[in-house]
Amino acid sequence: MPVDCTGNLTTDILFDCSNAPIGGIEQNVILIAKDDIDVVNTTTDATNRILVTNLQLKTGKTGHLLSGVKQSNGKAWELVKKENAPDKFKHTFSGVIFNPSAANKQQADALAKGAKYVVVLEQVWKGADSKDAFEILGLSSGLELMTMTNNSKENDNMIVFELSSADGYEETTMPRTLLDETYAATKTIFNNKFLQA
Amino acid sequence: MDIATVTRSVTGSGERYLELFLKEYTSIFKEKVNPSCPKCLTDYLNRYKNHFKAMANSCNYRLHAKYENIPLEFGSPILVNNTNITDAYAQKLLQHNNGQRYFAQMPKAAEVPVKKTKVIKNNTASAGSISANPSSQ
Numbered sequence: 649m650p651v652d653c654t655g656n657l658t659t660d661i662l663f664d665c666s667n668a669p670i671g672g673i674e675q676n677v678i679l680i681a682k683d684d685i686d687v688v689n690t691t692t693d694a695t696n697r698i699l700v701t702n703l704q705l706k707t708g709k710t711g712h713l714l715s716g717v718k719q720s721n722g723k724a725w726e727l728v729k730k731e732n733a734p735d736k737f738k739h740t741f742s743g744v745i746f747n748p749s750a751a752n753k754q755q756a757d758a759l760a761k762g763a764k765y766v767v768v769l770e771q772v773w774k775g776a777d778s779k780d781a782f783e784i785l786g787l788s789s790g791l792e793l794m795t796m797t798n799n800s801k802e803n804d805n806m807i808v809f810e811l812s813s814a815d816g817y818e819e820t821t822m823p824r825t826l827l828d829e830t831y832a833a834t835k836t837i838f839n840n841k842f843l844q845a
Numbered sequence: 846m847d848i849a850t851v852t853r854s855v856t857g858s859g860e861r862y863l864e865l866f867l868k869e870y871t872s873i874f875k876e877k878v879n880p881s882c883p884k885c886l887t888d889y890l891n892r893y894k895n896h897f898k899a900m901a902n903s904c905n906y907r908l909h910a911k912y913e914n915i916p917l918e919f920g921s922p923i924l925v926n927n928t929n930i931t932d933a934y935a936q937k938l939l940q941h942n943n944g945q946r947y948f949a950q951m952p953k954a955a956e957v958p959v960k961k962t963k964v965i966k967n968n969t970a971s972a973g974s975i976s977a978n979p980s981s982q
Contacts, residue, residue, distance in 0.1 A: 702946075751879055829942045836915040845910035845949075 670773040673723060675716040677743070678841055679811075682764040682790035684709035686844070692824075700784060700824045703768070703842060711768065711841040712755075720744040723769055723785060728818045736818035739785040740794075741767045745807035748798060756796060756807055764790025765811055768826060768838060778831035782838060783823040789813060848887050866890070899927040906935035907950035915947060 652658070686704045693699035705711070714721065721743045728736040745752050759765070767785040774781035785791060791811035798807045813819055828834045854862045863886075867878050870889050873896065879885045908915070908927050917923040917937055925934045935951075938944050945951070 749881075751881060828946075830919075832916045832919065833912070833941070833947075836913075837911045840911045840913055843910040 664776065667773070667775050670771075672719050672772040673721060674770040674772060675718070675721070677714050677716065677721050677741070677767055677769040678711040678838060679714055680705065680711040680766045680768065680842060681709075682766050682786070684711075685766060685787075698821055698824050700787070700826045702828060703784065703787075703826055703837075705842050705844040707844055710843040713841060714743055714745075716744065717746070720746075721769070723767070723783070723823070725785070725819075725822055734820070736813075736820060737822050738813045738818050739767075739791060739823055740810060740812040741769075741785050741791060742808070742810045744803075745809070748805060748807055752807070756809065759793045759809065759811075760796060762792070764792055766790060767811060768842070770835075770838065774831070779827050780825055781831055782826040782834050784826050785823045786811070786813065786819065787824055788819050788821070789817045846890075848883075848890050851890060852883075852886060866893070869893075895926070895928050902928060902930065904930050904932060904935070905950070905952035906930055906932065906948055908947055909949045912947040 684705050686706045689702065689704040690700065691702040693701055721741070723742075724740045726738050726740075728738050730736060745756055764786070766787055769783055769785070770781050771783060792814050794810045794812040796807065796809040798805065826834060828837055851862050851866050856862065856865070863880065867880060867889070870893055871878055874892070878889060908925065908930065913926040914924040915938065917925055917934060918941075923929075923934070925938060935948070938947055941947070
């Protein structure tokens with residue numbers, strides 16, 4: 649079936665009062681180097697391009713856990729208006745590294761090497777049957793490290809950083825939803841950090 | 846052997862158990878390790894133990910790594926992995942929607958004997974005859 653590029657609405661946008669909005673994301677997120685994603689076997693729903701049905705990494709690759717506390721990590725996205733082209737979306741992930749240890753600083757240093765990253769996170773709001781719990785940021789263009797700061801007088805000496813779409817290289821859609829058939833299966837994959845043995 | 850023994854003990858020749866364990870671990874899993882991270886060390890030991898338990902498991906079904914510890918069914922406290930998987934568990938997982946995707950290895954299905962169909966050649970086929978070629982229907 650050809651993809652509808654007209655941008656016309658195809659159905660109603662409704663409020664499901666039994667799944668009222670809730671802010672925030674769950675503590676832990678998964679960071680994946682964009683190069684490690686197997687784009688051939690990563691699949692999107694045939695009728696909804698926002699819905700990813702399988703996020704697969706290349707053989708031997710895994711995502712990496714960034715453990716958080718409460719709402720230490722966060723996500724945001726916004727429309728980027730284009731004058732003579734389809735509009736784009738800027739995805740932003742803000743994270744915190746609690747322990748400025750040598751091991752953690754080594755990983756933080758790696759983030760600053762210029763590679764692009766994809767972030768998978770679980771929202772506190774999960775939708776009906778928890779089918780809308782997981783979101784993927786930066787799947788098309790990847791996110792780059794934009795800021796990384798540490799100040800011994802602020803934020804308890806934690807390392808605070810932000811991954812974001814680079815200007816001019818934004819995403820074609822808002823963050824995609826990830827659902828591997830069921831919430832339980834998707835959560836299992838998330839807990840296993842998308843490990844592809 | 847528990848993690849405390851691994852991290853604190855030394856062999857008779859003075860080698861640390863931890864060093865020997867990490868050498869063995871890296872030779873099997875081919876990944877970098879972080880000896881200064883206690884939580885990681887516990888994970889390494891669990892993975893190492895599970896690896897050998899999984900090798901002892903004779904079940905013909907193997908899960909993909911990313912689906913290990915998947916709940917047996919909705920709300921089930923049983924988390925299925927390559928250590929505890931049995932044919933019965935595998936059959937239940939296969940009943941999930943598209944359940945085959947969980948498996949990296951499945952036993953070959955018992956071959957169903959295929960009935961040979963007799964094809965009658967009709968060299969004098971008329972315009973009204975039925976074609977034996979399904980693609981032409």
